[in-house]
Amino acid sequence: MTSNAEHAPEAPRQVDLDKPSSARIYDWYLGGTTNYVVDQIFGEKADRQFPLIKPLAMSNRQWLGRVVRAALDAGIRQFLDLGSGVPTVGNVHEIVREHAPGEEARVVYVDYEPVAVAHSEIILDRQGITKWAGVVRADLRDPEDIFASPVTRKLIDFSKPVCVLMVSVLHFVGGGDDVPGIVARYRRKLAPGSWWAASHITTDDAPAEGAAQISALAESYRNTQNPAWLRDRAEFESWFDGMDLVPPGIVHLTDWRPDAVETLFPKLKAESVRPFYWAGVGQVRE
Template sequence: MSGDGEHAPEAPGDVDLDKPSTARIYDWYLGGTNNYAVDRHFGEQADRQFPLIKPLAMSNRQWLGRVVRAALAEGITQFLDLGSGVPTVGNVHEIAPGARVVYVDYEPVAVAHSELILERQEAGDRAGIVRADFRDPDYVLDHETTREVLDFSKPICVLMVSVLHFVGGADNVPGIIRRYRWRLAPGSWLAASHITTDDAPAEGAAQISALAESYRDTQNPAWLRDKAEFTSWFDGFELVEPGIVHLTDWRPDSPEVLFPDLEPESVRPFYWSGVGRVG
C-alpha cells in the first residue's frame, strides 16, 4: 500500500461537510473541537477499528515537540510546518516562543483556526499561515508570507509531521522533498514522521491497514510505507541522531503518561520518524 501510481486528491476548495477531512479528524483524535459531525462519526469508527489511534496521534504530536526543542538546542530558530493541521495543542510558535514560524495547510478550517490563534496571541510578524498545497514547494517557498517571516540564508527546520502518508506515490514524495532541500541553507533540518506496519503485531497491522483503507472515503486517502522507502526520502541529508527510528524512540525526554491504562510500548511500532540535516 505504498501509493505507487496514485495521486492524492487536489486541494479542497471550500469547507467540505460531506466528506471527513484528516485535519478535522486528527483534531478530534487530540480532543479538539474544530470538527464536524462527519469527522466525529469517522473518528468514532476509527477508534473502534484501531483503538490505539488517539494515543498514537498524541505521541506523534509529542514527537513534534521534541523535534522543535532539539532544533532550538542546535540554534535553529526558524520553522516551516507543512501540513500543520488544526492547532489544538502544542503549536510550534508556542513551544518556541522566540522563533519565526510559517504554517502551511490546505484545509480551510485548519487555516482559519491558525489565523485566529496567531491573531489572538498577537504572534505579529514572527508567525504566519499560508493556505497552500505543500506538494507545490515553489508556491510555498515564494509566497510573500513565507518570504516575510523566514530568512532563507539561515537554517530552517522543515516539518513534515504525519503528512506524507497523505501524499500518493505518483505525487513523487522524494521529488517534493528535494525541491524544499535545494532552497535550504546548510544546517537546516527536515523532520518527518510516517505511519507504518513494519514491526507491528499482526492484529495491530491488520487494524491500521483497515483504517488506512477507510481513509479512502475521506478527503485524504492514506498510504502506508515501510522503513526502506521512508529512509530513502532522506537521501542527500545527513541523518541526525538517532537516525530513522520509531518515533517513541526518537530522543524520548520524559515518561509520557497520557493514557494510564496503556502500555507505552503498544504505540511504538506504528510510526517511523527521522530528521535529516542539510550539509
Template sequence: MSTTGENAPAAPEGVNLEEASSARIYDAYLGGTTNWAVDRYFADQAVKQFPLIKPLAMANRRFLGRVVRAALDNGITQFLDLGSGVPTVGNVHETVASHARADEGRVVYVDYEPVAAAHSDHILTEQDALDWAGIVQADLRDPVSVFEHETTQRLLDLSKPVCVLLVSVLHFVGGETDVDALVRQYHDEFAPGSWLALSHICNEDSDNEGAAQIARLAEQYKNTQNPAFLRTRADVERWFGGYSLLEPGIVHLADWRPDDEITEAEREAGPFMWCAVGEVPAT
C-alpha cells in the same frame, strides 16, 4: 447526520462539512474542538478499527514538540510546518514561545485546507503573534507557491537554517505525486544546518493483528478528502538522501530522544510510525 457539533467553531466559507478531513480527524484524536460531527464519527469508527490510534496521534504530537525544542537548543529558530493542520494541542509556535526568547522564533504554517488556514490565522491574531508567525494557505505539493508566498518571504530567511516539519503528513501524499522528488525540492531550498523532521505511518514492524488493523484503517481513509498510504522504513530512509541523520536515526516515535512524558499506551502504539530528523550537511 448533523455536520456541526455543539462545540465546533463556525466553519469558514468553502469548507466541506459533508466529507471527513484528515486534519480535523487528527484534531479529534487529540481532543481538540476544531472538528465536526462527520470528523468525530470517522474518529470514533477509527478507534474501533485501530484502538491505538489516539495514543499514536499523541505520541506523534510529542515527537513534534521534542523536535522543536531540540532544534531551538541547536540554535535553529525558524520553522516551516508543512501540512500543519488545524490549531490543536502542542502547536509549533506555542512550543517556540515557551522555549525561546520572545524575539527569536519564526514560524510558518502551511496547509491547503480553508478551516486550518482560518483557525490558524485566528489563533495567531488572538495571541498577537502575527509579527513572527503566520499561515500560508497552499498545497505542500507545490513548493513554489509555498516559497513565493508573502508570509514565507516575510518571516523566513532561507540563507539561514530552517527546521522543516513533515510530521504525519506524507502518508496523505501519493497517487500521482512523486514523493521522492517532492522531498528533494524542499531539500534544495534550505541552507546547510537546516533540519528535516518526518514521521510516517507503517505496519512492517508490528504484530500481525496490529498490522492488519492499521492497514484496514488506511483503507478507510480512502473515504475521506485525504486518502492514506502505508510505507516502509526503506521509503523513509530514501527521503533522507542528502541529509545527515541525527541520533538516534530512523526509529519509532517513543524512541526518538524520549522523555518521561511518554505513556505506556504511546509506547505500545510506537511500531506503527517511523520518524527521523536529518540535517543538511555543509557543502
C-alpha cells in the same frame, strides 16, 4: 507495501462538510473541538477499527514537540511546518515560546485545509504574534508556491537554517505524487545546517492484529478528503537522501530522544504505539 496509481486529491478550495478531512479527524483524535459531525463519525469508526489511533496521534504530537525543542537547542530559530493541521495543543509557536522565551524566532504554518488555516489565523491573531508567526494556505506538493508566498517571504530567511516539519503528513501524499522529488525541492532551497523532520505511519514491526487494523484504517481514509498510503522503512529512509541523519537516526518515533517526563499528554503509555510510526530528522549538508 503501498503505492497505487491513484493521485492524492486536489487541495480543497472551501470547507467540505460532506467528507471527513484528515485535519479535523486528527483534531478529534487529540481531543480537540474543531471538527464536524462527519469527522466525529469517522473518528469513532477509526477508534473501533484501530483502538490505538488516539494514543498514536498523541504520541506523534509529542514527537513534534521534541523535534522543535531539539532544533531550538541546535540553534535553529526558523520553522516551516508543512501540513500543520488544526491548532489543537502543542503548536510549534507555543513550544518555541516556552522553550526559547525571549528569543527571536519565526514560524510559518502551511496547510491546504481551510478550517485548519482559518483557526491557525485566529489563534495567531488573538495571541498578537503575527509579527513572528504566520499561516499560508497551500499544498505542500507545490513548494515554489510556499516559497513565493508573502507570508513566507516576510518571515523566513532561507539563507539561514530552517527546520522544515512534515509530521504525519506524507502518508497523505502518494499514488502519482513524487514524494522524494518533492522533498528534494525543499532540501535544495535550504541552507546547510537546516533540518528536515518527518514522521510516517507504518506496519513494518507491528503485530499481525495491529498491522491488519492499520491497513483497514488506511482503506477507510480512501473515503475521506485525504486517502492514505502506508510505507515501509526502506521507502521512508530513501527520502533523506542528501542529508545526514541527526541522532538517533530513523527510529520508531517513541524512541526518538524520549523525554523523561512528557508535559503534553503525560498519562500516555507510548510503548503500546511504538511499532506504528517511523520518524527521523535529516540535516542538510554543507
